[in-house]
Amino acid sequence: MASVQVEAATKDYQLGKTTVPALRGVSLAVESGEFMAVAGPSGSGKSTLLNLIGCLDHPTSGRVVIAGQDVAALDDDALSDLRARTLGFIFQTFNLIPVLSALENVEFPLLLRGGPHGGRERARRALDEVGLAGFERHRPDELSGGQRQRVAVARALVTDPVIVLADEPTANLDSATGESLLELMLEINRRDKTTFIFSTHDPRVMERAQRVVRLVDGKLAA
Amino acid sequence: MRLLLTLALRNLFRHKRRTALTASALVLGIALMVLGRAWTAAMETAVVEPARSGTLGHVEVFAKDAAADEGGSVSFIMPQNNYRLIPDPPALIERVLRAEPRLAAGLARLMVGALLSNGDASMEVVLIGIDPKARAAVYPAVELRAGRHFVAGEKGILLNRGVAKRLGATVGSTLVALGNTADGRLAAVKLTVTGLWVVKGLEAYEWGACYTDIAAVQELMDVGDGAGVLVFRQRDLEAPVAPIAASVNAAFARDGVPAVAYTWEEMGGPFIGGMLVTRFIARIMDFVMAIIVAAGVMNTALMSVFERTREVGTLRAVGARRSRILAIFLLEAVFLGVAGAAGGALAGAGLILFFGRAGIPAFSEAQRYSYGGDYLYPTLHWGDVTVVPAMMVVICLLAAFGPALMAARMRPAESLRYV
Numbered sequence: 001m002a003s004v005q006v007e008a009a010t011k012d013y014q015l016g017k018t019t020v021p022a023l024r025g026v027s028l029a030v031e032s033g034e035f036m037a038v039a040g041p042s043g044s045g046k047s048t049l050l051n052l053i054g055c056l057d058h059p060t061s062g063r064v065v066i067a068g069q070d071v072a073a074l075d076d077d078a079l080s081d082l083r084a085r086t087l088g089f090i091f092q093t094f095n096l097i098p099v100l101s102a103l104e105n106v107e108f109p110l111l112l113r114g115g116p117h118g119g120r121e122r123a124r125r126a127l128d129e130v131g132l133a134g135f136e137r138h139r140p141d142e143l144s145g146g147q148r149q150r151v152a153v154a155r156a157l158v159t160d161p162v163i164v165l166a167d168e169p170t171a172n173l174d175s176a177t178g179e180s181l182l183e184l185m186l187e188i189n190r191r192d193k194t195t196f197i198f199s200t201h202d203p204r205v206m207e208r209a210q211r212v213v214r215l216v217d218g219k220l221a222a
Numbered sequence: 223m224r225l226l227l228t229l230a231l232r233n234l235f236r237h238k239r240r241t242a243l244t245a246s247a248l249v250l251g252i253a254l255m256v257l258g259r260a261w262t263a264a265m266e267t268a269v270v271e272p273a274r275s276g277t278l279g280h281v282e283v284f285a286k287d288a289a290a291d292e293g294g295s296v297s298f299i300m301p302q303n304n305y306r307l308i309p310d311p312p313a314l315i316e317r318v319l320r321a322e323p324r325l326a327a328g329l330a331r332l333m334v335g336a337l338l339s340n341g342d343a344s345m346e347v348v349l350i351g352i353d354p355k356a357r358a359a360v361y362p363a364v365e366l367r368a369g370r371h372f373v374a375g376e377k378g379i380l381l382n383r384g385v386a387k388r389l390g391a392t393v394g395s396t397l398v399a400l401g402n403t404a405d406g407r408l409a410a411v412k413l414t415v416t417g418l419w420v421v422k423g424l425e426a427y428e429w430g431a432c433y434t435d436i437a438a439v440q441e442l443m444d445v446g447d448g449a450g451v452l453v454f455r456q457r458d459l460e461a462p463v464a465p466i467a468a469s470v471n472a473a474f475a476r477d478g479v480p481a482v483a484y485t486w487e488e489m490g491g492p493f494i495g496g497m498l499v500t501r502f503i504a505r506i507m508d509f510v511m512a513i514i515v516a517a518g519v520m521n522t523a524l525m526s527v528f529e530r531t532r533e534v535g536t537l538r539a540v541g542a543r544r545s546r547i548l549a550i551f552l553l554e555a556v557f558l559g560v561a562g563a564a565g566g567a568l569a570g571a572g573l574i575l576f577f578g579r580a581g582i583p584a585f586s587e588a589q590r591y592s593y594g595g596d597y598l599y600p601t602l603h604w605g606d607v608t609v610v611p612a613m614m615v616v617i618c619l620l621a622a623f624g625p626a627l628m629a630a631r632m633r634p635a636e637s638l639r640y641v
């Protein structure tokens with residue numbers, strides 16, 4: 001079953017009086033368990049596409065279906081809940097909450113969902129899994145870039161999401177660190193069958209993907 | 223919830239300088255507002271309380287259309303030479319007290335302008351004729367510097383220091399009051415000085431007023447047993463007076479009694495005028511202060527929303543609903559407000575205690591009037607140190623609401639792009 005379906009999605013941004021067409025009719029199906037790269041040069045619309053899939057933005061036209069649910073039918077709270085339960089995010093700039101420790105950052109999405117206790121333990125295990133046991137109490141600014149991105153990975157995975165969206169996750173890391181982060185993501189993908197959709201413009205990163213879709217000027221290239 | 227608290231607190235501590243600055247503005251503003259309240263309250267009690275217990279009373283009853291023959295509106299401090307008087311005051315006092323148990327006692331009073339002389343010395347005075355039997359119950363603030371209070375039947379008079387000096391009179395002197403009867407004839411009455419009066423707190427108001435027996439004034443004016451006004455004192459001094467006067471008026475209307483009850487607030491004249499002005503100015507100052515503080519808090523909240531726009535995007539991406547974002551920023555403002563309020567309440571209480579001891583000096587004659595003396599001594603009341611700070615917490619919340627709402631309504635994709 002396709003975990004993500006994008007149908008003829010377009011996205012126009014309004015910049016003053018000019019309309020910037022960031023996506024011009026993108027159709028895409030991502031199967032459950034895929035490890036997929038969205039490739040393309042800067043400005044080609046990768047972030048825009050990932051934002052649509054991540055329910056962070058609405059398409060100007062077209063449809064986005066996540067785990068069988070047409071997201072246009074959901075209100076803002078329902079979309080938030082969908083993100084909390086079904087999606088995980090990894091950002092190019094890590095985006096950790098600076099005032100929270102590594103452990104608290106990872107625990108955060110669990111607390112947002114409420115529900116059963118033991119979030120702290122789960123967060124600890126997630127940190128352990130990304131190789132950061134012992135760094136629980138460190139604040140983000142006490143961690144290296146690679147470590148921060150690993151915290152972000154732990155945060156994205158702690159809720160057992162169906163789909164993890166990663167917008168250029170290695171762009172701010174040196175190549176060795178980027179490599180090991182990719183390894184980590186691959187390992188999780190193989191083990192838990194978590195769908196990974198990540199964008200990149202780095203050919204070496206594309207190589208590791210199971211499937212690569214190329215975006216050029218807001219359109220999928222054949 | 224624990225999470226939101228942690229986040230709010232840590233974010234406040236993250237910008238120590240900014241937080242400290244806003245908090246101290248809050249502390250200062252609130253402390254000044256708290257002190258201001260105690261200050262105006264002290265001014266009110268310094269002047270109004272003695273006035274209520276020495277001249278105004280709480281409720282005053284006049285004959286219907288009492289001043290119809292001279293301009294229309296009654297005045298509590300003007301001589302009542304041409305007033306339509308209340309016949310048989312004891313009966314009406316009795317009736318009012320029966321109708322309104324919240325009033326403790328009533329006193330018949332008749333006031334007239336007269337020329338008072340002691341041998342060759344003479345001066346214009348106002349004779350305040352009161353029923354000596356009711357004086358203690360209604361005018362407890364009238365105290366003596368010398369001598370004793372007059373009793374019924376002796377036509378005694380109490381002078382204030384100024385009048386006594388001008389007339390060269392002392393306790394025991396016999397004076398002659400010259401005035402007009404109600405129908406315009408010249409008349410005179412002999413009065414014996416039994417004491418020198420003072421109302422503590424109203425020294426500055428010692429105009430040529432002399433308390434004397436109402437019987438002497440009635441004789442001078444040749445008006446039988448008529449009274450210009452009946453003055454009533456409340457049982458519970460803190461209770462609001464307006465409902466009491468209203469119920470007295472309702473009783474008058476019901477029984478067809480041609481009389482009107484006024485509250486001391488309506489009749490307060492110079493005492494109340496100054497107080498209202500002070501109250502009004504204090505309100506404006508409070509308002510200005512609240513606006514300044516609100517602007518500071520709003521500015522702080524706006525800054526924290528702007529610099530954390532991307533963080534908002536991240537929180538939304540991770541699954542936080544709009545309401546959470548709203549709560550995060552509101553909580554920050556509330557923490558700030560509570561800290562500022564607590565500090566302000568303490569600092570304000572400290573200032574009140576300090577000035578309560580040292581006294582706030584009067585710098586002008588006008589201030590001496592509103593302070594009822596050379597120094598004003600504010601007192602600490604729970605209401606003053608809690609109401610203002612609590613209100614300011616609410617104001618902080620309101621001030622932060624706009625920025626917080628702005629953060630909550632940002633579109634996640636947009637906030638994530640923000641640098």
Ligand SMILES: Nc1ncnc2c1ncn2[C@@H]1O[C@H](COP(=O)(O)OP(=O)(O)O)[C@@H](O)[C@H]1O
Pocket residue numbers: 013014015020021022040041042043044045046047048049636639
């Ligand atoms: N919020 C926005 N407002 C205006 N233009 C935007 C906005 N977001 C993206 N764009 C434009 O849309 C195009 C695609 O952007 P983006 O999806 O960020 O590309 P990529 O991630 O591949 O670099 C670019 O031309 C970019 O300038």
Ligand SMILES: [Mg+2]
Pocket residue numbers: 046047048167
């Ligand atoms: Mg991008």
